[in-house]
Amino acid sequence: MPITPEQQAEIDAARAQAQPTLRATAPGLEQHLYKAHQVLDHGFVRVIDYMGDDAAICQAARVSYGKGTKAVSNDKGLIRYLMRHWHSTPFEMCEIKLHVKLPVFVARQWIRHRTANVNEYSARYSILDREFYIPAPDHINAQSVVNNQGRGELLEGEEAARVLDILKADSNRAYDHYEQMISDDGQKGLARELARMNLPTNIYTQWYWKVDLHNLFHFLRLRADAHAQYEIRVYADVICKLVADWVPLAYEAFEDYRMGGVQFSGKGIDVVRRMLKGEKVTQEDSGMSAGEWRELMNAIS
Amino acid sequence: MPITPEQQAEIDAARAQAQPTLRATAPGLEQHLYKAHQVLDHGFVRVIDYMGDDAAICQAARVSYGKGTKAVSNDKGLIRYLMRHWHSTPFEMCEIKLHVKLPVFVARQWIRHRTANVNEYSARYSILDREFYIPAPDHINAQSVVNNQGRGELLEGEEAARVLDILKADSNRAYDHYEQMISDDGQKGLARELARMNLPTNIYTQWYWKVDLHNLFHFLRLRADAHAQYEIRVYADVICKLVADWVPLAYEAFEDYRMGGVQFSGKGIDVVRRMLKGEKVTQEDSGMSAGEWRELMNAIS
Amino acid sequence: MPITPEQQAEIDAARAQAQPTLRATAPGLEQHLYKAHQVLDHGFVRVIDYMGDDAAICQAARVSYGKGTKAVSNDKGLIRYLMRHWHSTPFEMCEIKLHVKLPVFVARQWIRHRTANVNEYSARYSILDREFYIPAPDHINAQSVVNNQGRGELLEGEEAARVLDILKADSNRAYDHYEQMISDDGQKGLARELARMNLPTNIYTQWYWKVDLHNLFHFLRLRADAHAQYEIRVYADVICKLVADWVPLAYEAFEDYRMGGVQFSGKGIDVVRRMLKGEKVTQEDSGMSAGEWRELMNAIS
Amino acid sequence: MPITPEQQAEIDAARAQAQPTLRATAPGLEQHLYKAHQVLDHGFVRVIDYMGDDAAICQAARVSYGKGTKAVSNDKGLIRYLMRHWHSTPFEMCEIKLHVKLPVFVARQWIRHRTANVNEYSARYSILDREFYIPAPDHINAQSVVNNQGRGELLEGEEAARVLDILKADSNRAYDHYEQMISDDGQKGLARELARMNLPTNIYTQWYWKVDLHNLFHFLRLRADAHAQYEIRVYADVICKLVADWVPLAYEAFEDYRMGGVQFSGKGIDVVRRMLKGEKVTQEDSGMSAGEWRELMNAIS
Secondary structure (H helix, E strand, O other), X not given: OOXXXXXXXXXXXXXXXXXEEXXXXXXXXHOOEOOOEEEOOOEEEEEEEEEOOHHHHHHHHHOOOOOOOOOHHHHHHHHHHHHHOOOOHHHHXXXXXXXXXXXXXXXXXXXXXXXXXXXXXXXXXXXXXXXXXXXXXXXXXXXXXXXXXXXXXXXXXXXXXXXXXXXXXHHHHHHXXXXXXXXXXXXXXEOHHHHHXXXXXXXXXEEEEEEEHHHHHHHXXXXXXXXXXXXXXXXXXXXXXXXXXXXXXXXHHHXXXXXXXXXXXXXXXXXHHHHHOOOOOOOHXXXXXXXXXXXXHHXXX | OOOOHHHHHHHHHHHOOOEEEOOOOOHHHHOOOOOOEEEOOOEEEEEEEEEOOHHHXXXXXXXXXXXXXXXXXXXXXXXXXXXXOOOOHHHHHOEEEXXXXXXXXXXXXXXXXXXXXXXXXXXXXXXXXXXXXXOOHHHOEEEOOOOOOOEEEEOOHHHHHHHHHHHHHHHHHHHHHHHHHHOOXXXXXEOHHHHHHHOEOOEEEXXXXXXXXXXXXXXXXXXXXXXXXXXXXXXXXXXXXXXXXXXXXXXXXXXXXXXXXXXXXXXXXXXXXXHHOOOOOOOHHXXXXXXXXXXXXXXXX | OOOOHHHHHHHHHHHOOOEEEOOOOOHHHHOOEOOOEEEOOOEEEEEXXXXXXXXXXXXXXXXXXXXXXXXXXXXXXXXXXXXXXXXXXXXXXXXXXXXEEEEHHHHHHHOOOOOOEEEEOOOOOOOOOOOEOOOOHHHOEEEOOOOOOOEEEEOOHHHHHHHHHHHHHHHHHXXXXXXXXXXXXXXXXXXXXXXXXXXXXXXEEEEEEEEEHHHHHHHHHHHOOOOOOHHHXXXXXXXXXXXXXXXXXXXXXXXHHHHOOEEEOHHHHHXXXXXXXXXXXXXXXXXXXXXXXXHHHHHHO | OOOOHHHHHHHHHHHOOOEEEOOOOOHHHHXXXXXXXEEOOOEEEEEEEEEOOHHHHHXXXXXXXXXXOOOHHHHHHHHHHHHHOOOOHHHHHOEEEEEEEEEHHHHHHHOOOXXXXXXXXXXXXXXXXOOEOOOOHHHOEEEOOOOOOOEEEEOXXXXXXHHHHHHHHHHHHHHHHHHHHHOOOOOOOEOHHHHHHXXXXXXXXXXXXXXXXXXXXXXXXXXXXXXXXXXXXXXXXXXXXXXXXXXXXXXXXXXXHHHOOEEEOHHHHHHHHHHHOOOOOOOHHHOOOHHHHHHHHHHHO
């Protein structure tokens, strides 16, 4: 269970204190505030705060004086227009702050998205908890044979059991040793900033992560994508649902133009145009490589 | 007057709609929301939205689960510690969104602060208003004779009158011509994206500007400083007051460590140490240039 | 002429001093170094420095030890793969520094691209030159009747002449007054930081602008686009040619995937798929708005 | 040894290929190019490329046409002035690209500096080497008793031996299991993206890291500081020496104003002023907390 009773009590207390505000509020997101949405075995995503809503995107795009009194139908059209034409700055006017608990190897991928604010739990200052990500049996996969940076079919039987045994045993032994080294019982006790390096990267860490909606969409496009590693994708999937409840119009446009959208190269769109005119086009006379051709055929069929 | 009755009505309407929220609220800033704080002759600063408060800074620094239940006295000490030791990330966890109306030449200085989000009123899309910054008589200064990028004593009498006449006449003529060129009455009418280039940079523009507290402090340190140009400093001064009402503990630490603080070089601190030991130190044996020495003497006297 | 004889002499001197270096060099860009490529009537783009070449992109993608010994054909495939799959970080490993002279209203659009380094000529510190952008007769257009932020057909005859007269006369008068106000001949002389505000935004400024290749591509995609304002597009066009000489493989991939590429929404690609199966699709049963449908039909025909 | 003979051969080949360039060159840094400067037991820092030199900082500050023909003495004064007054943009005009091999727990601290470009070796794509950081005996310290996030006295005797044994044994066992899990000999073989999570954070990774001089100085100020963790400080120390050879004037100013400089709060400078006037000041009548007072006394004695 990722949340202790004490932590749950703090969350409940925070949810009990509604205050009046003149700011834009997003009722769809208020219902999620502070709650822990479980991800993987010990992880979670919690919304801590947010700024703005769908109307705020339009308000900024129009540099208007009021809260945005235009009809929702106009807002929807404007948001779709902004998304379609890559007008990113109005989406930057919304901001969200999340508390995320996640394995270190996932955190290392996540942090590559630099345009965000982060405060991570410090293992120099504090002692980490004994919480490690151990994959569920239906997520222990073999190396992909077609994609150098992906996973293929599921491991089964003895091999799967062996992997799980190793991960569990090594995690626990590393943590036992971590505790032994930092203990000051009968010895000085190793500095925490050194002892932590014995811990494997499936240990959980946590951070506060704050990002604007434009950069969050960029993160989600890459990390909720089918090519993303499963262990980060499940976080992105949870965040997608939260965003859909926060800014439903913007999220719908994002889904249509980014997640569901397809980018064609100049060569690719040329092939499509020829095909639409009834021409029979092959890879050979497309000017495309085998990989590009395969991706194009997947996209249009 | 910078605000029309219609705009004021929109502002009043926005201020009439309090909603319950579970988020952190800053009562000191709620009272300012949407209101136009006048700056210069036609400019203003309006707070449109904000995220976080003093407690949110501590909450992020501690990566805590609740809203921050520690005593205010602890929060104050922690915030001062963070400020003193340049731990900037917790301050990034607060965010503010402003609507600012400002002369174009001020906007050009302002925009150099890149770590912020901006949506500016588009003079390609819309027609600018006839509003120009004309300095008040007590802010028409001569070029400084000691500082190449500053102003010196006040202009007076005929010279001051001549300057004001020029600024007013040129602004109005440029605007008349702008209107004539874009008019489609009896002619095609020049494109707005071209006609705007005839307008001088004392014309007012406006934008939505969103920034985190750390980067806002950096902006304020440079722009509320005595060396900043007066016309941007008055905006910074207004924002300082808003921030003091928003995050009083963080603002107090900022005032003490940044605005009121002094940075000594290694050579400078060496001079101070020698003086404190009773030694008589001169510029010659300080190893400092005349300019550095003068700045040091100013700082310690 | 944008360059004075003294400036040209400085440029010639800089071009005369070849030095040996162990760094990656791009012969195609060395030939352009320091030279002023004229843009508009008084503007220019000059390459001041650069870091990296096509091989450096691959070297970073592979985190390799040597300069990149793989065959050029492999580098080309890798670069196309990186571009196609939005792997942006290897392109960030190339950097270019430009000296640009440009009208202020163009500079104001340009600076919205925040992920770059800028040092602009200071009109607080220095006196601006009497150089204003006056459009050539074939670039004075009417406001577009279909696009709120674009220009339409050419102005002709008396209207065109009137516009040019206004722009020239207002520019010169503003500059005369600027000189009169800052003069200390028989008067104190207005501070430069104030006097500059009388100048219209077709005056030229200049800056050093440094950017990595990924962010430069983003800039070029938006500013070399047909929808960009002509006066910034001509700068982007010149930079495109410089980049093609600098990193020919990366530029070719950029042209194919970004400039020549097309982004379809989920709804759009669904229409294409149905059409390719021989189905007759209309806007009504596409689920798309009139604007989206028109853009889609343009893209595929 | 951090470098294999094959890698050394690649480095030697790169160093053998001097090319003529018209760009600014820094002879002091050319001598370091590509060479591996060893850090810790298996790590290194290699300079891969650079842009600019001391003159380039001045050239950008002056927005000049030539390479910078002013006397070196003028450049020195200008650079000191820019550093003293926090004019950061001219320093951003220099850029350096490093290849760094470092333990994962160091990489996790390093990456918090977001304004930089990074390409890291991918453990999804490739197999990591069996290289772990094992501290030298004179760097195994106990937890500090005064500083929650630091280390104190050295561990000795049996305790030190026990720690080293644990770190070595756990690293090797984890790597053995990593190899066993990914092996496809008689089994499918676990995906690399999963197997890597069994590895502790003292394993080495490597990346290309590119940063401008201003942001590098910020990194060095924090990481070459006495309060930084030893394992990242040794990297910062090596980079300091490289920067001193690259831009000697800028580095000297950085040392004097940043590394050797001291920041006083408003309260602190008030105390100094009173002391300089001969007043006896105590913590009680300073208005400062015990911690602030202690830091102040350290700074001035």
